[in-house]
Amino acid sequence: MKNLSNDVTISQTTTANSIEISLEKGFPYSWQIISKNEGSVSKTSSTWKFYLSGTPLKNHAPFPAEIIAPKPGETIIKGNIELSWTFSDIDSSDTHTFEIFLDNQNASTKIESDYSTTKKSISLNQAGIYYWKIITKDNHGSTSDSGISSFILID
Secondary structure: OEEOOOOOEOOOOOOOOOOOOOOOOOEEEEEOOEEEOOOOOEEEOOOEEEEEOOOOOOOOOOOOOEEEEOOOOOEEEOEEEEEEEEOOOOOOOOOEEEEEEEEOOOOOOEEEEEEOOOEEEEEEOOOEEEEEEEEEEEOOOOEEEOOOEEEEEEO
């Protein structure tokens, strides 16, 4: 279980088919199940998201974008690169834009503002490690941060 607003992770182990976890209201969460047998074999489920309502809000921040490509830690050849991500928002009538940050230090250089799609083609010709993140913004001014991802660019 992960609080998507502050990245606090809660991990529980059980041999039962269910478990009770206390959560703070008013935050978005994600969760998944990792099943392990007595040996070393494990399987991980899909990741699900939900918003635990607290005091009713007129607007909820969008869930943080999920990096699709390049995958975290992926090695790719320099040239034209396609950045892609997905996002969701429980407020289905909201409109969204994105800020894209990319550089070879800490993803602090904004390369795009008010971007309206979930894919961006860029040309990168200098080999090295690149860091990037997506800030999702809804039409009410609420934002979420994908967190920093990285990829390796080679010749």
